[in-house]
Amino acid sequence: MARKLLLEHINVPGINTLDVYRQKGGYRAVEKALKTLTPDEVVEEVKKSGLRGRGGAGFPTGMKWSFLAKPEGVARYLVCNADESEPGTFKDRYLMTHIPHALIEGMIVSSYALGAKTSYIYVRGEMMPQIRILERAIAEAKAAGFLGKNILGSGYDLELYVQPGGGAYICGEETALLESLEGKRGNPRIKPPFPAIAGLYGCPTVVNNVESIAAVVPIINDGGDEYMKIGIGRSTGTKLISASGNLVRPGVYEIELGLPVEEFIYSDEYCGGIANGKRLKATVAGGSSVPVLPANLTLKLANGEPRLMSYESLSEGGFATGTMLGSGGFIAFDEDQCIVRNTWNFSRFYHHESCGQCSPCREGTGWMEKVLHRLEHGHGKMSDIDLLVDVSKKIEGNTICPLGDAAAWPVASAIRHFRDEFEWHVKEPVKSLQGNYGIADYAVPIAKAEVKQEN
Amino acid sequence: MSEKVKVTIDGITVEVEPGTTILNAARQIGGDIVPPAMCYYSKLEGSGGKCRTCIVKVSKGSEKDPRPMPKLVASCRTTVMDGMEVQNITSPEVIEARSGVVEMLLINHPLDCPVCDQAGECDLQNLGYEHGLQKTRYEFERRTFERIDIGDKIQLHMNRCILCYRCVFTADQITNKRVHGILNRGDHSEISTYIQTAVDNDFSGNVIDVCPVGALTDKTFRFKNRVWFTKPVDAHRDCPTCSGKVTLWYKGENVLRVTARKDIYGEVEEFICNTCRFDKKMTADWTIEHPTAISDTSVISANHYETMIPLPVIQEDLRLQEANKVELEKTAKF
Numbered sequence: 001m002a003r004k005l006l007l008e009h010i011n012v013p014g015i016n017t018l019d020v021y022r023q024k025g026g027y028r029a030v031e032k033a034l035k036t037l038t039p040d041e042v043v044e045e046v047k048k049s050g051l052r053g054r055g056g057a058g059f060p061t062g063m064k065w066s067f068l069a070k071p072e073g074v075a076r077y078l079v080c081n082a083d084e085s086e087p088g089t090f091k092d093r094y095l096m097t098h099i100p101h102a103l104i105e106g107m108i109v110s111s112y113a114l115g116a117k118t119s120y121i122y123v124r125g126e127m128m129p130q131i132r133i134l135e136r137a138i139a140e141a142k143a144a145g146f147l148g149k150n151i152l153g154s155g156y157d158l159e160l161y162v163q164p165g166g167g168a169y170i171c172g173e174e175t176a177l178l179e180s181l182e183g184k185r186g187n188p189r190i191k192p193p194f195p196a197i198a199g200l201y202g203c204p205t206v207v208n209n210v211e212s213i214a215a216v217v218p219i220i221n222d223g224g225d226e227y228m229k230i231g232i233g234r235s236t237g238t239k240l241i242s243a244s245g246n247l248v249r250p251g252v253y254e255i256e257l258g259l260p261v262e263e264f265i266y267s268d269e270y271c272g273g274i275a276n277g278k279r280l281k282a283t284v285a286g287g288s289s290v291p292v293l294p295a296n297l298t299l300k301l302a303n304g305e306p307r308l309m310s311y312e313s314l315s316e317g318g319f320a321t322g323t324m325l326g327s328g329g330f331i332a333f334d335e336d337q338c339i340v341r342n343t344w345n346f347s348r349f350y351h352h353e354s355c356g357q358c359s360p361c362r363e364g365t366g367w368m369e370k371v372l373h374r375l376e377h378g379h380g381k382m383s384d385i386d387l388l389v390d391v392s393k394k395i396e397g398n399t400i401c402p403l404g405d406a407a408a409w410p411v412a413s414a415i416r417h418f419r420d421e422f423e424w425h426v427k428e429p430v431k432s433l434q435g436n437y438g439i440a441d442y443a444v445p446i447a448k449a450e451v452k453q454e455n
Numbered sequence: 456m457s458e459k460v461k462v463t464i465d466g467i468t469v470e471v472e473p474g475t476t477i478l479n480a481a482r483q484i485g486g487d488i489v490p491p492a493m494c495y496y497s498k499l500e501g502s503g504g505k506c507r508t509c510i511v512k513v514s515k516g517s518e519k520d521p522r523p524m525p526k527l528v529a530s531c532r533t534t535v536m537d538g539m540e541v542q543n544i545t546s547p548e549v550i551e552a553r554s555g556v557v558e559m560l561l562i563n564h565p566l567d568c569p570v571c572d573q574a575g576e577c578d579l580q581n582l583g584y585e586h587g588l589q590k591t592r593y594e595f596e597r598r599t600f601e602r603i604d605i606g607d608k609i610q611l612h613m614n615r616c617i618l619c620y621r622c623v624f625t626a627d628q629i630t631n632k633r634v635h636g637i638l639n640r641g642d643h644s645e646i647s648t649y650i651q652t653a654v655d656n657d658f659s660g661n662v663i664d665v666c667p668v669g670a671l672t673d674k675t676f677r678f679k680n681r682v683w684f685t686k687p688v689d690a691h692r693d694c695p696t697c698s699g700k701v702t703l704w705y706k707g708e709n710v711l712r713v714t715a716r717k718d719i720y721g722e723v724e725e726f727i728c729n730t731c732r733f734d735k736k737m738t739a740d741w742t743i744e745h746p747t748a749i750s751d752t753s754v755i756s757a758n759h760y761e762t763m764i765p766l767p768v769i770q771e772d773l774r775l776q777e778a779n780k781v782e783l784e785k786t787a788k789f
Binding site: 168170185190192351352353354355356357358359360362363364365366367370387393394397398399400 | 503504505506507508510526527529532534552555556558559560562563592593595617618620636637639640641642643644
């Protein structure tokens with residue numbers, strides 16, 4: 001069994017309450033940090049741990065914290081990005097629902113490290129149950145003296161608020177989130193200045209993902225050195241993966257980074273293989289914004305070595321043969337799934353969610369969606385395929401925030417790896433609509449039994 | 456006085472104050488290397504970064520950190536560093552990306568220049584001419600809107616809007632009552648007034664001047680004439696509300712339009728009030744200064760002020776120069 005840090009007690013009845021959470025060792029990190037460590041020492045432990053941001057970008061958390069400007073007399077803020085809304089990603093919601101105190105404990109320790117006296121958890125507006133759960137948990141923590149004035153007699157004060165978001169995907173982008181938190185339209189800000197210099201209300205601010213903040217708790221409990229021993233290379237620690245698609249057992253799994261992708265898909269401990277005995281055709285490894293990979297490149301690197309669930313291994317070979325770990329939204333497609341339809345579906349999402357502030361994203365995402373709609377519905381032209389590649393190139397890298405890239409990468413990668421299928425949609429529109437995608441053999445015929453035998 | 460920083464743009468080095476953006480550094484050099492800007496407006500705080508037409512390549516970050524920037528950057532919002540090297544028109548990557556931006560901007564902006572009131576003064580028209588394709592690759596239905604009267608003097612036609620936000624910033628920053636902004640998101644975004652409230656404060660007319668395309672037009676001038684048939688003249692009056700420095704646009708003896716004075720980048724020098732703009736259309740209202748300086752490349756200068764540049768053969772031959780002296784003098788600039 002792999003080591004669990006965040007979901008160790010997930011099945012304990014009542015773990016969402018303060019009492020049970022404390023019985024299982026909860027709030028030890030708060031006591032340790034506030035009573036025995038200085039804020040700088042907490043930052044140092046996080047740096048030592050090698051923890052990388054779990055929201056998608058993978059930037060080292062400790063380093064991000066150390067960039068925070070500390071001018072005299074100016075407030076500092078910690079904002080938790082709980083605006084999880086990328087298709088295929090649902091691990092933060094799971095964590096907040098079942099173990100809300102893990103996030104709150106992480107918020108207290110992280111706020112202490114950063115010198116923040118007021119912190120916010122920005123939750124997507126649609127997640128009303130999670131908002132209520134967090135509010136109840138915050139009330140419990142405050143009543144027990146973990147929040148408010150003079151926490152545990154340490155002299156440190158912290159107020160923690162839950163702020164419902166506007167229900168827009170773009171509000172998950174850290175600067176758009178800050179705009180939204182300030183009560184404005186959720187448009188991304190132009191960087192620089194970065195939030196570490198001028199963030200919420202113009203003050204130095206750190207924005208971290210739910211999972212990143214929750215991961216601070218075991219780092220403080222066990223020490224950064226211990227945390228660094230878990231995982232592989234620069235991908236240290238554990239990662240929550242939200243697995244969905246045509247899997248036998250979709251769900252949220254905590255894995256040690258470095259786990260072979262093949263084992264994650266086919267072993268009984270995790271996803272249990274592809275549903276209904278079908279073959280794997282493709283995967284999206286890190287949420288809908290990362291490039292799609294065909295089955296062979298999902299399981300193996302271009303040089304034939306096994307692909308691992310880590311930041312480095314998944315991006316091995318760049319976008320030609322690799323992808324990204326992203327937020328850990330792992331979606332598997334079996335041999336019956338239409339790549340064109342799936343790409344159109346993703347594109348539809350990004351078109352809908354573009355804020356419209358910058359021209360390439362505002363106009364380009366809609367253009368791609370319309371061309372993909374045409375291809376999927378049997379009216380496509382062969383030139384549409386190159387047009388899509390060109391439009392995606394014109395968007396990529398030319399926008400204010402990464403939403404443009406997120407819209408462009410799935411389209412470009414789907415055509416790169418599954419061009420035959422796009423062409424088939426043009427050549428045989430009727431057959432394509434009937435579910436015959438005309439592909440030679442994209443799927444990888446690995447049965448669960450074979451994997452077991454190898455292991 | 457802070458120490459100046461050195462930046463090189465397309466091989467030309469200039470020293471500028473710290474905190475200057477690449478675009479403004481390029482403007483200090485002038486000429487073709489100045490990136491185009493559809494949304495940036497130096498007089499409006501926070502503007503820029505949205506249209507992406509001014510993107511450039513930073514091939515060297517600074518003396519301290521010479522690494523190039525990984526992506527193209529918006530020159531209007533990126534400040535220079537000492538030793539920075541920038542490529543604009545010398546980078547094929549930039550030209551390619553800019554042509555992509557122009558193509559995107561023209562998706563929902565009709566090329567109806569012959570019937571647009573902004574023809575001859577439109578930045579997008581120039582940009583389309585310089586970077587656009589001969590034929591659009593976009594084959595889907597364009598979004599269309601009904602024209603909206605925002606007040607009795609200003610007409611908004613969203614068909615032509617490219618969402619540069621300049622008018623929103625203008626309304627926010629120089630008028631005393633903000634009544635318009637952006638509605639919806641993505642390619643459904645639109646500039647609108649709240650429940651079509653009239654924009655009727657003293658400085659509202661400036662949204663017409665800042666609009667880079669023909670989306671916001673002056674109803675007192677709209678379609679009365681083509682701009683290249685008019686004759687711009689600088690004039691002023693003693694105005695209690697604004698500086699009173701304007702450009703009068705004459706057709707014959709009639710003042711057809713009054714606008715703020717604009718610099719060579721099409722930005723107004725000083726915002727003017729609605730009284731000067733809409734109500735003072737008699738020559739007697741104004742003290743005339745002199746004809747407005749118009750760029751030789753502008754269509755407005757056609758048949759008016761363009762200096763005849765002697766052909767190379769005339770430049771080199773003194774006899775021909777003498778023979779053409781009268782003709783050349785006729786076209787001399789004021």
